[in-house]
Amino acid sequence: xxxxxxxxxVAIVLVFYTYAGYPLVLALGxxxxxxxxxxxxxxxxxxxxxxxxxxxERWIARKIENTLALAYPRDRLEIVVASDGSTDRTVGIxxxxxxxxxxxxxxxxxxxxxxxLNRLVPGASGxxxxxxxxNALLAKDAIEQLVRPFADPSVGCAIGRxxxxxxxxxxxxxxxxxYWRYESWIKQAESxxxxxxxxxxxxxxxxxSVFPHVERVGEDFYIPMKVLASTGKRSVxxxxxxxxxxxxxxxxxxxxxxxxxHVFLLIALPMVKDLLVPGRTPxxxxxxxxxxxxxxxxxxxxxAFLVSFALTFASPFYFVATLAxxxxxxxxxxxxIVATIGRRPKIFYLPFYFVFVHxxxxxxxIRWPRRKADYAWQRTERLTDAN
Numbered sequence: 001x002x003x004x005x006x007x008x009x010v011a012i013v014l015v016f017y018t019y020a021g022y023p024l025v026l027a028l029g030x031x032x033x034x035x036x037x038x039x040x041x042x043x044x045x046x047x048x049x050x051x052x053x054x055x056x057e058r059w060i061a062r063k064i065e066n067t068l069a070l071a072y073p074r075d076r077l078e079i080v081v082a083s084d085g086s087t088d089r090t091v092g093i094x095x096x097x098x099x100x101x102x103x104x105x106x107x108x109x110x111x112x113x114x115x116x117l118n119r120l121v122p123g124a125s126g127x128x129x130x131x132x133x134x135n136a137l138l139a140k141d142a143i144e145q146l147v148r149p150f151a152d153p154s155v156g157c158a159i160g161r162x163x164x165x166x167x168x169x170x171x172x173x174x175x176x177x178x179y180w181r182y183e184s185w186i187k188q189a190e191s192x193x194x195x196x197x198x199x200x201x202x203x204x205x206x207x208x209s210v211f212p213h214v215e216r217v218g219e220d221f222y223i224p225m226k227v228l229a230s231t232g233k234r235s236v237x238x239x240x241x242x243x244x245x246x247x248x249x250x251x252x253x254x255x256x257x258x259x260x261x262h263v264f265l266l267i268a269l270p271m272v273k274d275l276l277v278p279g280r281t282p283x284x285x286x287x288x289x290x291x292x293x294x295x296x297x298x299x300x301x302x303x304a305f306l307v308s309f310a311l312t313f314a315s316p317f318y319f320v321a322t323l324a325x326x327x328x329x330x331x332x333x334x335x336x337i338v339a340t341i342g343r344r345p346k347i348f349y350l351p352f353y354f355v356f357v358h359x360x361x362x363x364x365x366i367r368w369p370r371r372k373a374d375y376a377w378q379r380t381e382r383l384t385d386a387n
Contacts, residue, residue: 001314004307008318011304015297022289026189045147046076048126048208052113054084056134057093063134064097072143074101078125085110114214121211129208131220132243136162136202139242146205146241156210156233157224159187159196160203160241179353187237190290194282196237197290199224203243207233215271218264222271228283229274251339255360262364265291298362305329329355 049067053060060081067079081094083106091106098104105120121129128147132138139145142160149155164180187196201220210233212226224235247254274280275287305325311318328351335352 001311004311007303008307008311008321011300011307014293014300015304018289018293018297022293023186023189026186026193026286029193043151044073044076044144045127045150046078046125047072047128047130047143047147047205048078048080048121048124049130049132049143050117050120050124051079051081051132051134052084052116053081053086053090053094053134054110055086055088055090057086057089059134060090060093061096062137064094064102066137067132068097068100068102069140070138070143071140076126077143079103080105080120080124082116082120083107084113084116112216114216114219117211117214117219121208124208127208128205129211130203130205131201133202133245136243136245138203139244142203142241142243146203146238149236149238150205150207152234154234155236156207156227156231157199157235158205158241159198159200159224159235159237160205160243161187161237161239162200162202163242163244165244165246179357184237184239186290188239190286191235191237193286195228195235195286197225197228197235197283197286199235200243202245203241215268217268217271218261221261221265222268225268225272225275225287229272229281232281251356255356255363258357258360259363259367262295262361263367266295266364266368295361295365298358298365301358332356 051060051063051067056063064079064081070077079101080103081097083091083094083104085107091104094102094104105116107116111119117131128150130143130146138160146158146160149158161184162180183198187198190196190198199220201218204220204224206223206227210227210231212223212230215222227233228235269276275284276292278284281287305322308318308321308325312322313319331348332351332355335348335350336356338348339352
């Protein structure tokens with residue numbers, strides 16, 4: 001009985017620490033640190049903005065128009081559309097904008113976003129390299145806000161804020177929007193503590209002088225983490241640099257995206273192993289709390305449920321704990337049922353989405369030993385009714 005109780009409490013503490021304790025410690029600790037650590041400058045650096053695209057004919061024109069409308073000096077902004085073996089009209093549409101200063105790098109075969117960056121970044125003219133997705137619409141001042149922290153020489157990477165556009169046709173958008181607001185709060189606290197450890201692939205910037213060679217992993221996680229591990233430079237979160245993106249077109253597509261992202265995270269861990277060693281970098285505790293413990297939450301949830309069930313008649317506490325978990329998973333099940341018919345009552349949908357996320361993480365653990373991931377990068381299908 002004692003061993004089962006220990007397993008139960010370790011599992012419960014892990015789950016609560018990961019999602020409540022860690023953010024609370026961050027928030028309290030960050031208050032003791034300087035509220036604004038970054039220097040700012042009125043002199044804007046030169047920027048190379050890269051838009052990777054593969055068969056993005058639905059999005060590419062709107063993305064380029066959005067980029068050209070940014071409030072950033074055109075003589076300091078290089079815009080590069082990188083087509084990764086597109087077989088639709090992506091390249092043709094992008095080339096219509098060449099007279100307006102857009103450069104189109106059309107690769108005839110699939111290289112993967114990682115290899116495209118390896119080929120493009122060394123020839124970039126900007127001091128700062130910005131990466132942004134084709135279906136992410138940037139606020140007018142997004143780039144200006146994003147690059148200002150680089151006036152501080154200790155900053156190697158800056159991460160913008162992703163906002164999820166709520167859409168009536170997407171059952172994923174309600175909880176996904178809530179999830180990203182929660183993530184944004186954690187990123188702000190992490191950034192004030194030392195460094196933001198949750199990159200946003202829709203919009204991030206890296207100092208070109210420290211831009212690493214990109215391995216065949218999820219580059220939006222690997223690049224900022226490699227900068228932290230190899231150079232010691234900080235990664236800062238810039239909530240004023242906004243990228244708006246619609247939710248995934250369906251829950252199954254969002255499930256696949258989350259699974260794939262976490263397979264890449266597991267594959268990338270040996271490449272940024274210095275971040276896991278206590279004391280080797282200033283962010284080791286943050287990295288373990290944010291990434292490693294989150295990956296352990298699915299087995300912890302399963303262990304807590306099975307052990308509490310086994311201890312149901314050991315004491316009234318474990319009986320109540322078992323009932324509470326049954327109620328929670330029952331609400332999640334109802335949430336899944338109502339989500340399949342396009343409804344999203346919060347009392348059911350938020351428990352469902354929490355379970356949904358961790359089932360995807362569990363699926364990542366299953367795929368990881370087989371390295372089952374598409375290195376050539378897959379586009380997440382999203383609805384187009386966001387403006």
